Amino acid sequence: MKTMPRVLIVEDEPAIAELIAVNLRHSGFQPTWAMDSVTAQCELDAVLPDVILLDWMLPGESGLSLAKKWRAHPRTKAVPIILLTARSDESDRVAGLDAGADDYISKPFSTKEMLARIRAVLRRRAPEQDDGVVSIGALVLDAATYRVTFQEQAVKIGPTEFKLLHYLMKHAERVHTRSQLLDRVWGDHVFIEERTVDVHVKRLREALGAGGAMVETVRGAGYRITAQPVAAVPPAQPAVSAA
Structure with a gap:
């Protein structure tokens, strides 16, 4: 039996997080929600997800800071990260990608676009296990x-x-x-x-x-x-x- 890909949603707005989670469940994913950096780290320590949907603006530690930290850590460095944010300038996109994010989705976004981008990063990451x-x-x-x-x-x-x-x-x-x-x-x-x-x-x-x-x-x-x-x-x- 094929396992459902795990998606960690790091989003402080419950309504947005719930909307994302519902669409993910309907599309064959297994979502988990964390509303801040502390909860997100606890979830990561417990179970490593297949992809992280990470809001830029979070209470406490920002999504940008979390992306840098997770990308630098040996355990989480290979987990795809997609930033979710209302900041849409090119300089912001570059900053997000520089921090280690694999992709960037500007709010508001369609659920179809979100699902397509999740599948894309999962496809792209799968064959890239080159540790030589x-x-x-x-x-x-x-x-x-x-x-x-x-x-x-x-x-x-x-x-x-x-x-x-x-x-x-x-x-x-x-x-x-x-x-x-x-x-x-x-x-x-x-x-x-x-x-x-x-x-x-x-x-x-x-x-x-x-x-x-x-x-x-x-x-x-x-x-x-x-x-x-x-x-x-x-x-x-x-x-x-x-x-």
């Missing part, structure tokens, strides 16, 4: 421990930059358009502008320091990561003295 180590030259990424090193020095990197780097390293030397990176790193159902990729590439390069040169811009095409060594400076030629 990827290395290119002196750059090493360990997906299991969420660590990146360059020349054996730890690199501090944000969640979105980590996903971007992981994807580029798994497909080294290939050129990826901004549109392809949005689909593969952010998801094909996330609607943000392509220039957002440029912002995260810039942050990734800054985080990698000297290793940032490995992330190349291919003019008119997109981005790639390469293991090509930095070109050596040719030795100085001896001066020719006048006869």
Whole structure:
């Protein structure tokens, strides 16, 4: 017998939470409701859900803060998180995705859209259980421990930059358009502008320091990561003295 996917609803408005829960139950999901960060953490500690619907504006600790915390914790880092919020500016969407959310739904939203996005993140997460180590030259990424090193020095990197780097390293030397990176790193159902990729590439390069040169811009095409060594400076030629 197929088990129903568990959905943790973290929402402080009872009417909204109940509406979501009813629609989830009717669509084959098993919802659990938490009205604040403390209750949500207790629910997570008890049973790990398959997906979290997380309201941005909560009493006490915000949804954004919770997303960052859960994404950084080994036990909850792989659980898909969908942010629910009335904040719909692009900067807010980027902030939510930066915090580790897999998707973002602006209120008010239709139940059909909500269900479609839940199914999408579950589909996308299922085959992505890659906890291996990827290395290119002196750059090493360990997906299991969420660590990146360059020349054996730890690199501090944000969640979105980590996903971007992981994807580029798994497909080294290939050129990826901004549109392809949005689909593969952010998801094909996330609607943000392509220039957002440029912002995260810039942050990734800054985080990698000297290793940032490995992330190349291919003019008119997109981005790639390469293991090509930095070109050596040719030795100085001896001066020719006048006869």
